[in-house]
Structures are given as structure tokens and as C-alpha cells.
Amino acid sequence: MGLIVVASCGMTVTANIATIMQSSAEPFSFAAAGEFLNRADDLARLEDWWGGRDRNALALYGRRRVGKSWLFRAFADGKPALVLVAERRAEGAQLSRFAARLEPLLGFRPELPDVPALIASLYALAERERMLVVIDEFPYLLPSRAERRDEVLTAIQAIMEERDGSKLQLVLCGSHIGQMTTLLADSSPLRGRLTPLAIEPLRFADAQTFAGELTARERIERYAVTGGMSLYLDELARGSGSLRARVCARVLDHRGPLFNDPREILEEDLRQPGIYFSLLEELSARARTLGDLAAALGKRTSDLGPYLETLREMQLVERLAPVSAGRETRDHRYRIGDQFLRFWFRFVFDVQEDLRTGLRPADLYDGEIAPLLAEHVAPVFxxxxxxxxxxxxxxxxxxxxxxxxxxxxxxxxxxxxxxxxxxxxxxxxxxxxxxxxxxxxxxxxxxxxxxxxxxxxxxxxxxxxxxxxxxxxxxxxxxxxxxxxxxxxxxxxxxxxxxxxxxxxxxxxxxxxxxxx
Missing domain, CATH: 3.40.1350.10 (Trna Endonuclease; Chain: A, domain 1)
Known part of the structure; x- marks a missing residue:
């Protein structure tokens, strides 16, 4: 792999590896490693990939707040590793920032006119020494137009064809599940060059490592509010303090860290969030049929179908059928699969302005949430x-x-x-x-x-x-x-x-x- 020449998107990327003066990457240090809980199976899978013969890049994906960032940082801890975090900003600004990160490792500031050039530089970086590189929120680096995106992915695929000549272990991470699974689809240029690893919410039993000394009832109630999402478990279940006190301080207080969290996540990932919000609000109290939802929102069922499919693709909504039903059944119900999202849309979404303008969190909890908490917990039970x-x-x-x-x-x-x-x-x-x-x-x-x-x-x-x-x-x-x-x-x-x-x-x-x- 002495020379990489990649034609991509109307330009040519050239990396002469023989002339690169590399310095050894410093071992990555994760400051919060001592606070990391669970994910033993996922860490084992990552270590197996790191120590095995799989030369494919790893596509690590899962919903926001599930704990991906802490997971790959815990995995990288102590390894020669580089973590690059993509953001919603202009491509040129992002690539310039990444070039600055690569400069001390390469010995010069690389020219990164586009994403394929970045990938080529990463493979060149690890030509002599093994190295782990994680690109978090990788889909943010890709063009939105399908044709242009395929061009970029095709160029990246050409670079990956030469991956056996590099010691790079590359992780492409993303929170938008639809976009990440598209990279793995049969029609994707990267098909066969990526190894998937989906990060799922924690099961009830595994989530209990966040909890202190609680009764069985309290454990179920907290799980019914947080679900298996690591951030919500950390905020609402870890350590001492009643569920009421935690919810009032972290969810109902307008200065709390979770007061607006679901809204911010959805507005970042969805166009026309208003319709999605209405659907989620209708589903927050109980599972509903498509007909029920259409009647409640004054829409045709055919109009709502695409919105529900998007929410299913994001793994926020589940479509259920009777256990005995065949594949052709139309007897479906929809429900919110994320318990904190269900809690927030049922008890917080409609009263946020009241909470901002003087409604006391304790009064809302005692008057509106506590009487209905058992009803909220029942489906989780x-x-x-x-x-x-x-x-x-x-x-x-x-x-x-x-x-x-x-x-x-x-x-x-x-x-x-x-x-x-x-x-x-x-x-x-x-x-x-x-x-x-x-x-x-x-x-x-x-x-x-x-x-x-x-x-x-x-x-x-x-x-x-x-x-x-x-x-x-x-x-x-x-x-x-x-x-x-x-x-x-x-x-x-x-x-x-x-x-x-x-x-x-x-x-x-x-x-x-x-x-x-």
C-alpha cells in the first residue's frame, strides 16, 4: 500500500505513504472509564473484532442516548486510538478541523478536500502501526442527495479495497439508524466492507446495575420511566433519591437536563416534527391502531403510514400483532418503544410552557403523574x-x-x-x-x-x-x-x-x- 490514488467526485486523492513521517499514536484515555457500567457483551464483541482477522470497518449504530459514545470510548481506553466527532456543519469546516487533528500524527497537515481524502489519510496513518480510529456520527459527513452520496461512498469503497495494506481498525458510528442501515444495504457501495454492530437498549436485568438498594416494585417503576437508555438510567436511576425527586429535578424543572431532551433529539432528526409529535402524544397513553390514530389526528390512514414507518425505522415506535397472527395480518397496533419518550410525551410535552411560567414540578408530579403512574407502568410490567x-x-x-x-x-x-x-x-x-x-x-x-x-x-x-x-x-x-x-x-x-x-x-x-x- 505504498501509494493510494483514488479518483472521487471529480478530484484525485493521492497519499504517498512512504514519505509520511508518522509518530506513534498516544494511548487513548477515557476519563470516565471508572464510571462505565454494563455492555460486557458489546465490549467483548468489539475486542473480538480488534483482536481478530476481520479487516472490515465496523458500523456501530444505535439510538441517541443508548450509550454508544461511552461504549466506544471505554473500548478505546488504553489503545492507540483517535476519536473524530462529526457535527452538523459545513463539510469544509469539519474536514479542516480533522486535518488539524491528524497533523501531529502524520507530521504534516493533510489536504482533505472531501471525505474520501479523509478516509485515505486514515488508512495511510496506520500503514506502519496498528491504530483504532472512530468517526462518530459518520452520516453527518455524507451529502444529503442520494446521487452525490453514492459517489462519495463509491470512492470510499475503492479506498477500502486496499485495506489489507494498512493496520487501521476503523469504526464508523451513527445515531440515525436508517442512514446507518442504508450503508449496510445490498445496494450500498460499502456492502461487504462493513461489519455491523447494533447497540440495543439495556434489558431490565442489566439496567439494574445503575440502581441502588430498591424494592422490586421500585425497580420496575424506574425502568418503566427510563427504559434501557443509558443516559436516562444515569439521570433517574443511579444512586439514592426517590423517583419523584429525580423526575421533579431532572425532567419537570425547566432547567433540568431532560426537560427538553426528547424534543431536541426529534427536531434534529425529523422534518415536519409537528406531525410526529402528535403521533407520539397519541401513543403515549396506550397502544393504538392506525385507524384510531387517523381519527384522533383527523388524517387519512394513508397519510400517516409514512410517518409511522419513519418512527419505526428510528426504533421509536413498534408495530405489534397478536402472537398467533400470520404475516399477512392487518390487526396491528402501534406503541412507543422508548419508555422515557412515552413518559415525556404523556406527562411533560403538553405542559412545558406551564412549567416554564411557574407550575411547580412537585405539584405536577403529585397531581397528574402519581395518580397515573401505575397505568404507565402496567405495559412494562x-x-x-x-x-x-x-x-x-x-x-x-x-x-x-x-x-x-x-x-x-x-x-x-x-x-x-x-x-x-x-x-x-x-x-x-x-x-x-x-x-x-x-x-x-x-x-x-x-x-x-x-x-x-x-x-x-x-x-x-x-x-x-x-x-x-x-x-x-x-x-x-x-x-x-x-x-x-x-x-x-x-x-x-x-x-x-x-x-x-x-x-x-x-x-x-x-x-x-x-x-x-
């Missing part, structure tokens, strides 16, 4: 119950989800019941093997929950064509507030019925936590 079933009963149920559908025909005709829902349904080979109901309420569960499940819901499931196994499904009842004596006594006489309290649920889920990094 249901998700955790389904996770528990996958963990504990995976040998019986290969697919676990929720189910909803029409009530029994005779009950619909008489107007007694129209729709039925079951919080947990586990399937194996298409047959129902596990069912469950989840109640995040102050009242202990009574036998009524079991009676409704067996009298109305399971027959409706069978009516929908979803059969149970010959010996019937195992029944799981989950409760925040425990179980009434009659139900407990009933469970002692039935081998197919199990009662799971919140302490047992959380204890079992925590047993699956991955070792902290």
Missing part, C-alpha cells in the same frame, strides 16, 4: 412477565407474546363483550402451551381474574383458531399486590396454575443479568 415466561418456560413455549381478538360470537351479539385480550400467550408448534394475566394494581388478585380467563378469554382464543394442547395450557397469574387467600388456596389444588409475585419475578429476571463490564 406485562413485557417483563412475558420475558419471565421466555426465561422460565422456554422449553414449553418457543413464541411468547400478547393476544387480542373478538369475544365469543354470542357475547358480541348480546353486547356483553366485544373484544378479549390475554397479556401472555406462549405457543409451541402453533398450539397454546402457556397463558397468563398481569395486574399492576393496588388490589390483590382474586379468583375473578382466573374465572374471566377460563370462561371468556381462552374460548375466544380457541374461536380464533388457536388451539391449546390436549392437557390444556399452564396458567400464570402475575401480580404487584399479591393474591387473595381464596386464589392462593385454589392454586394449591391445581398443578396447572402458578402465582408469581413481583418479588419472585424480579429475582428471577435479575438472575439473567450479564456480568458488568
Amino acid at each position: 406485562e413485557q417483563l412477565c412475558r420475558e419471565w415466561v421466555r426465561q422460565q418456560l422456554g422449553d414449553r413455549a418457543s413464541r411468547v407474546g400478547a393476544w387480542w381478538g373478538n369475544a365469543l360470537h354470542e357475547l358480541r351479539r348480546s353486547g356483553q363483550r366485544q373484544r378479549e385480550e390475554i397479556d401472555v400467550v406462549g405457543l409451541r408448534g402453533g398450539a397454546v402451551t402457556v397463558v397468563g394475566e398481569c395486574k399492576w394494581t393496588n388490589a390483590a388478585l382474586s379468583t375473578k381474574v382466573l374465572s374471566e380467563l377460563e370462561r371468556f378469554k381462552l374460548p375466544a382464543l380457541a374461536q380464533a383458531g388457536v388451539a391449546s394442547t390436549a392437557d390444556g395450557p399452564a396458567i400464570m397469574l402475575f401480580s404487584r399486590a399479591g393474591f387473595r387467600p381464596a386464589l392462593v388456596e385454589h392454586a394449591t389444588r391445581r398443578s396447572d396454575l402458578r402465582l408469581v409475585g413481583v418479588d419472585e419475578l424480579v429475582s428471577d429476571l435479575l438472575a439473567t443479568a450479564r456480568p458488568a463490564a
Whole structure:
């Protein structure tokens, strides 16, 4: 790789590596390394890539606030590494800034007329010594027009063809998931030159490393507000202090760090954010069908489809179907997948001006949030119950989800019941093997929950064509507030019925936590 000559975008990039006077890169130092938590699996994957024979660049991507920046800095700590952070500014200004960063390493200030020239210089930099380079928010460096972007990526691809002659380990990082996955698509010029690594929100069990000494109920409540996003966990779950105090100081106080965070993120990534905000506000209280959303916003369903697809592409909204549904089903619901975003749009978005002009955070929390907090937590509790079933009963149920559908025909005709829902349904080979109901309420569960499940819901499931196994499904009842004596006594006489309290649920889920990094 003595000479790189790359024709790109009407210009030629030339890097004569033999004449470059390189100095050894200093080991990267991450000042907050001691505060870094979790991500053991992701760090292990990064170390495997660093120590292996994969010469591809790594495409590391995930939503904003998920913890990518801390992750790659923790990975770079102690390695010969350079971190370049792209911003929303003119290409020339950014490249000039990067040239200044490269000057002490190359021994001269490189000319960087465009992004391919930058990539060529990075490969030249590591011609003699192994080096890690991370370009954070890489999509900011790319042109917005598709044709122009493909030209730039094609030029970069030509440079990467010579990657075996360099010891560069290159990481291209991005927060806009759609743009990053486009780089990995079959039609992308970089297809086959990038190794993907998606960074996901933390599972409930792994998120608990942020928490102190909390009860099982408190752990679920905090996770229902923060979700698995590292920044929100750090602000609202780490250390001491009540959830109320944290939310009031960090979310409801107009000077708090999270007061306007969702708005800023969305306005940075979305055009016409008003429609997206309206959709997210409608979804913040509960999952909704496309028809429900169209009626609420006074739009046609065909008009809203592209907006929902964009939110799904950003992994902010999920499209759900009954667990037994086939691929062609149209019985979909949409819900917000990010718990903090759901909390913010439900309780903060519409009252921001009031909070700026004198509404006290404590008054808002006590008057509007506390009475509805259990309702906000309930869907997360249901998700955790389904996770528990996958963990504990995976040998019986290969697919676990929720189910909803029409009530029994005779009950619909008489107007007694129209729709039925079951919080947990586990399937194996298409047959129902596990069912469950989840109640995040102050009242202990009574036998009524079991009676409704067996009298109305399971027959409706069978009516929908979803059969149970010959010996019937195992029944799981989950409760925040425990179980009434009659139900407990009933469970002692039935081998197919199990009662799971919140302490047992959380204890079992925590047993699956991955070792902290």
C-alpha cells in the first residue's frame, strides 16, 4: 500500500505513504472509564473484532442516548486510538478541523478536500502501526442527495479495497439508524466492507446495575420511566433519591437536563416534527391502531403510514400483532418503544410552557403523574412477565407474546363483550402451551381474574383458531399486590396454575443479568 490514488467526485486523492513521517499514536484515555457500567457483551464483541482477522470497518449504530459514545470510548481506553466527532456543519469546516487533528500524527497537515481524502489519510496513518480510529456520527459527513452520496461512498469503497495494506481498525458510528442501515444495504457501495454492530437498549436485568438498594416494585417503576437508555438510567436511576425527586429535578424543572431532551433529539432528526409529535402524544397513553390514530389526528390512514414507518425505522415506535397472527395480518397496533419518550410525551410535552411560567414540578408530579403512574407502568410490567415466561418456560413455549381478538360470537351479539385480550400467550408448534394475566394494581388478585380467563378469554382464543394442547395450557397469574387467600388456596389444588409475585419475578429476571463490564 505504498501509494493510494483514488479518483472521487471529480478530484484525485493521492497519499504517498512512504514519505509520511508518522509518530506513534498516544494511548487513548477515557476519563470516565471508572464510571462505565454494563455492555460486557458489546465490549467483548468489539475486542473480538480488534483482536481478530476481520479487516472490515465496523458500523456501530444505535439510538441517541443508548450509550454508544461511552461504549466506544471505554473500548478505546488504553489503545492507540483517535476519536473524530462529526457535527452538523459545513463539510469544509469539519474536514479542516480533522486535518488539524491528524497533523501531529502524520507530521504534516493533510489536504482533505472531501471525505474520501479523509478516509485515505486514515488508512495511510496506520500503514506502519496498528491504530483504532472512530468517526462518530459518520452520516453527518455524507451529502444529503442520494446521487452525490453514492459517489462519495463509491470512492470510499475503492479506498477500502486496499485495506489489507494498512493496520487501521476503523469504526464508523451513527445515531440515525436508517442512514446507518442504508450503508449496510445490498445496494450500498460499502456492502461487504462493513461489519455491523447494533447497540440495543439495556434489558431490565442489566439496567439494574445503575440502581441502588430498591424494592422490586421500585425497580420496575424506574425502568418503566427510563427504559434501557443509558443516559436516562444515569439521570433517574443511579444512586439514592426517590423517583419523584429525580423526575421533579431532572425532567419537570425547566432547567433540568431532560426537560427538553426528547424534543431536541426529534427536531434534529425529523422534518415536519409537528406531525410526529402528535403521533407520539397519541401513543403515549396506550397502544393504538392506525385507524384510531387517523381519527384522533383527523388524517387519512394513508397519510400517516409514512410517518409511522419513519418512527419505526428510528426504533421509536413498534408495530405489534397478536402472537398467533400470520404475516399477512392487518390487526396491528402501534406503541412507543422508548419508555422515557412515552413518559415525556404523556406527562411533560403538553405542559412545558406551564412549567416554564411557574407550575411547580412537585405539584405536577403529585397531581397528574402519581395518580397515573401505575397505568404507565402496567405495559412494562406485562413485557417483563412475558420475558419471565421466555426465561422460565422456554422449553414449553418457543413464541411468547400478547393476544387480542373478538369475544365469543354470542357475547358480541348480546353486547356483553366485544373484544378479549390475554397479556401472555406462549405457543409451541402453533398450539397454546402457556397463558397468563398481569395486574399492576393496588388490589390483590382474586379468583375473578382466573374465572374471566377460563370462561371468556381462552374460548375466544380457541374461536380464533388457536388451539391449546390436549392437557390444556399452564396458567400464570402475575401480580404487584399479591393474591387473595381464596386464589392462593385454589392454586394449591391445581398443578396447572402458578402465582408469581413481583418479588419472585424480579429475582428471577435479575438472575439473567450479564456480568458488568
